[in-house]
Amino acid sequence: MKLNSALLGAACAFAIAPAAFAERGTDGEVKLTFPQAVSIMNPYLSSGTKDIYAASMVIEPLAGFDDSGNLIPKLVSEIPTVENGGISEDLTSITWKLIPGLLWSDGSPVTSADVVFTGQYCMDPAGGCAQLSKFEGVASIEAVDETSIKVTFTGPKPNPYTAFVGATAPILQKAQFEACIGAAAPTCTDQNSMPVGTGAFKVTGFTVNDTVSMEANSNYRDPAKPAFATAVIKGGGDAEGSARAVMETGEFDYAWNTQIPPDSQAAMAAAGKGQFVVAFGTLVERLEMNMTNPSADLPEGERSTAMHPHPFLTDINVRTALSMAIDRDILREVGYGAGGKPTCNIVPAPAAYASDNTACLTQDIEGAKALLEASGWTDTDGDGIRDKDGAKLSILYQSTVNPIRQDFQALIKDWWSEIGVETELKAIDPGVFFGGDAGSPDTFQKFYADVEMYANNFDGTDPEAYLTQYKCDKAPSPENQWQGENMNRFCDPAYDAMVTELSSTRDPAKRAEMAKALNDMVTKDTRIVIPLVHRGTLSAHSNALGGVMINAWDTEMWNVADWFRVK
Amino acid sequence: MLTFTLRRLLLAIPTLLFISLIIFLLVDLAPGSPMSEIPLTVPPEVRQKMIAALGADQPVFVRYILWLRQFFWVEPAYLLDGWFGTDLAGDQQRILSWQSRSPVFTVIGQRIPQTLTVIGTAYLVGILIAVPIGIYSAYRQYSLFDQLGTFVAMIGFSVPTFFTGTLFIIIFAVWLGWFPTKYDTTLEVTDWASFIRQMQQMAMPVMVLGLANAAAISRYMRSSMLENMGQDYVRTARAKGMTERTVVLKHVLRNSMIPVVTVIALGIPSIFGGAIITENLFGVNGIGAALIGAIHASDLPMVQTLAFIFAVLIVGFNLIADILYGFLDPRIRYD
Amino acid sequence: MRDTQAAPLVQVEGLKMYFPVHTGILRRHTGNVKAVDDVSFAIHQGETLGLVGESGCGKSTVGRALLRLYEPTAGRVVIDGEDIATLSHEALRRKRPTMQMVFQDPQASLNPRMSLSAIIAEPLTEHTKLTAAQRQNRVYELMDQVGLNRRFANRFPHEFSGGQRQRIGIARALALNPKLIVCDEPIAALDVSIQAQVVNLLEDLQDTLGLTYLFISHDLSMVRHIADRVAVMYLGRIVELSPRDDLYARPLHPYAEALLSAVNEPDPDRAKTRKRILLKGDLPSPANPPVGCNFCTRCPKVFARCLTEKPALVQVEPGRQVACHLFETIHPATGSTGGSEAKEHLQHGVTQ
Helix, strand or coil: CCCCHHHHHHHHHHHHHHHHHHHCCCCEEEEEEEECCCCCCCCHCCCCCCHHHHHHCCCCCHHHHHHHHEEEEEEECCCCCCCCCCCCCCCCCCEECCCCEEEEECCCCCCHHHHHHHHHHCCCCCCCCCCCCHHCCCCEECCCCCCHHHEECCCCCCCCCCCCCCCCCCCCCHHHHHHHHHHHHHHHHHHHHCCCCCCCEEEEEEECEEEEEEEEEECCCCCCCCCCCCEEEEEECCCHHHHHHHHHCCCCCCEEECCCHHHHHHHHHCCEEEEEEEEEEEEEEEEECCCCCCCCCCCCCCCCCCECCCCCCHHHHHHHHHHHCCHHHHHHHCHHHHHHHECCCEEEEHHHCCCCCHHHHHHHHHHHHHHHCCCCCCCCCCCCCEEEEEEEEEEEEEEECCCCHHHHHHHHHHHHHHHEEEEEEEEECHHHHHHCCCCCCCCCCCCCEEEEEECCCCCCCCHHHHHHCCCHHHHHHHHHCCCCCCCCCCCCCCHHHHHHHHHHCCCCHHHHHHHHHHHHHHCCCCCCEEEEEEEEEEEEEEECCCCCCCCCCCCCCHHHCCCCEEC | CHHHHHHHHHHHHHHHHHHHHHHHHHHCCCCCHHHHHHHCCCCCHHHHHHHHHHHHCCCCCCCCHHHHHHHHHHHHHHHHHHHHCCCCCCCCCCCCCCCCEEEEEHHHHHHHHHHHHHHHHHHHHHHHHHHHHHHHHHHCCCCCHHHHHHHHHHHHHHHCCHHHHHHHHHHHHHHCCCCCCCCCCCCCCCHHHHHHHHHHHHHHHHHHCCCCCCCCHHHHHHHHHHHHHHCCCHHHHHHHHHHHHHHHHHHHHHHHHHHHHHHHHHHHHHHHHHHHHHHHHHHHHHHHHHHHHHHCCCCHHHHHHHHHHHHHHHHHHHHHHHHHHHHCCCCCCCC | CCCCCCCCCCCEEEEEEEEEEEEECCCCCEEEEEEEEEEEECCCCCCCEEECCCCCHHHHHHHHHHHHCCCCCEEEEEECCCHHHHHHHHHHHHHHEEEECCCCCCCCCCCCCCCHHHHHHHHHHCCCCEEEEEEEEHHHHHHCCCCCCHHHHHCCCCCHHHHHHHHHHHHHHHHCCCCCEECCCCCCCCCCHHHHHHHHHHHHHHHHHCEEEEEECCHHHHHHCCCCCEEEECEEEEEEEEEEEEHHCCCCCHHHHHHHCCCCCCHHHHHCCCCCCCCCCCCCCCCCCCCCCCCCCCCCCCCHHHCCCCCCEEEECEEEEEEECCCCCCCCCCCCCCCCCCCCCCCCCCCC
């Protein structure tokens, strides 16, 4: 992503904002509904998207992303770059400059002290900050003057737009949160539910896991915005109910996360009261191949570890055949409808980082059979299952309990049986699967199965940290209490070397090239990961609500100040 | 009666302590972790720190003892402080929800009113519908009315509330547009118009739950009436020349109410427990919705505290039902 | 004490009580249980009519239909000059004080949630204009009459013994000064020692209050003790209606004969010589009675006519009516039927 173009994009976004001619607070109330209710308005204490989105209407970061993933300034006058001197030549520091005269909703001025405090707040070791990774590599944060903040990194940081960027790292008011630092953080109930912010709205009422009531921030930096006088977020229920409240009864203006079956989508859209919008971020539903042997015959501690290679998934021809047998478009159609796209990449977006890898999109059962045949996997005992050297193509395929995933499992099992691969399906409670309990055999880290399916994505627009997950040393094992994200136990020195190189490469074009290469290394080159569907977030908004621009790179309420009532 | 009540209350203490331990262990040992809600983008080190900040990394018995202390000492102290302006609790740690980081009892306090209004009204409506239906069905056994009542009760029994709820939403909200599908908890009843709005938003959850409650209670009422209707004393009353009204409403009904009152009393804890599905469906932020939300998020302190409060209520209302029995039926004496 | 010219207090004519039977998926009306099938009799003022028979023969149904606790299928029940069977509900209710009932199960017949005093006083509240104090006095008076201690007034039925409960039941029945009391097996649920007390109480009350009883029982010795005349029922029909002494001395109907042969004989000598008539077979179903005489399936003296024709209850001797083809009518149709020595004038011949 070129920063020039980013700025240009931001400028465009502002230019087309149609509410500019409106006056603040003239459009009444905007009503939002989330299927999961808002628990807390402090993103540093919650990683729940619902909480982050709700909070983003009230508290803001220094900079955010627009709907195409470009950086846009929020509380600063411009995005710091090497060119404008905001980033040091050696990439070890970045200096942000606040818009002069910026006010908190309580009327007090926003100063560099607030930003510095926010950094301390999240980086306090006792605070349990959920967004700590945003501050990774930060050596110090200091106030240069009243409005300038300098963030220094421990080394060169090609992507310094992490701390204070995006809805997950907003600025807290020092005066309000001063007593809430460290271990005291969770006990500050009032502060956590009604933070003072700079956003278009300010909280007037908060009921835990139910409703957030807001009114227009009278000190918002644009005196003409927001168009709405009040806003309400009602939480709870389910995706279907939220979608219905917007699309069929028209009680609400906006519903976030209305992922419902494709046929219901069509039926609700037919009511004509609203429309669905999809934000395609980086979430990819994928199959992960286990490169180690998960056999229950192995002693505990050796199972699914690098000590025992997998009996057949280590053969690239098998992995390729498994991928070829899948019709990704049918999966999309069945599971997500308009809310999904078939994909062959684990980095499907933003466009600059997405590889042009599309070969997997066509199903080729015959090709898969031929490939297995050619590589010596034949059905020697006539039971319909291919084998070779005593190893049978018999797969334990696990995923979480989820109706769409169970549909996917059944479909894929069918296709695989067509090519002579036997599949046993297993569905695990998501709380256990993702729970990370080292004592449970069913976590996705332990991976006591041959193939597992889940969805993963990366935060923001830069895939570096995400691609780092496939490094050798990220493999979960008994030694590290099964922590780590390299579930496949994939290990390729060339991959590791390129990841290291990526972390010191600054040129965006080069970074994109390398990211694509890394993506291809784990997907089309090795089939360690078999991507299935690029999933979007389906939201719905009423036809009476204008100004909505769906955004996958930041909060969907990123431009809530521009929303207006269509009259 | 007093000694009986006191003895039962004393017995309830070890029972409840035992229940609390079981609940704590069950909830704690159940699969799932508060971390499963955290997106995969959060690195493991950060997860570990978050768990430590919640206190979730402590051994289960340490947490249990802490929770007992908080439940039986700190929280009542806060309550007294709130009432009398004393400072018993000082700044001791209250039971905090892992999900919202706010005190569990504050959340419960926020939610009880909605649950009591909506679920309580539904229960009341259910009883008010069920008792006359039960009486008349029994009085005119096998009549058209009785057959119809049986049919409706069967539907109320067998059709789950998430189905009737969705059906009602489609009929009354989507097609007819009479009622809102989401309960607006910020609505304050100040005048006639807001009262009407409150009635409108309560209508569907109350209908759904009322139907389910009425189904059960009307069947109890009917069978209890039928059992008594054939008794000799009813014949005696008729032979005495009492009016049918007196016979049915005084002799039969009063005797038939004994088991029904017990059933009603034992159902009251479920009002406080809320209706998980219905509350969730209509967005009523009651206790049931809080419980299901907490379960989804593996918010153990919330789940443990709510489950224990339900246990207390159930034990309490069992006792109340027993005592009521003593008042209603002269044949039963506890001393 | 009895006005021989007066009409009887109770006059039952052609009383039928059928309970419909519904079968099949559609619950069609496919038949009737003929619990009482064409029963006629009369009871005079101050008299005790015993009604005996096996379990299930319809005795209790006659008693209940008599007071219209059941709606009779057909027939007339004239009590004290009014046809009970056709009275409106309100008129019937106002008529109820004249006719009362004492039930078999004293426990079940008392409302468990009402105190003794409330049970006895309830009809007073409904049918009289007594003040509360007057009612209480009347309750005490009734309790004295039936031999219950006044201290018990506020107790509940479950606190009493069986005999005491039956006294409560009697006191309750007496509260409104009835003329007729139907005693439906009043002693069957009681201990033998208590039975005599209750029967003596009923007799004493009859003497002092001039009551008329229909005494339903399967206990033939007790009926012999209390009744003036006795009606024997079999399968919903009266087979013999005779003065007590005549019946016990010389039963006419084969069924009555068999029934009485089963009575325990207190004298051991006579008991030895007594010949018991054992009936074979079971009672036919009242839903499907025989075409001819109801008793023909078990009658030791059965002959061809019995199988095809139902015998009518006719007077065969003065004061004695029998429904059996073995007996000829001696006073056909009307005429004084006479009775036992004590009660000569009964009524018009009762025929089918």
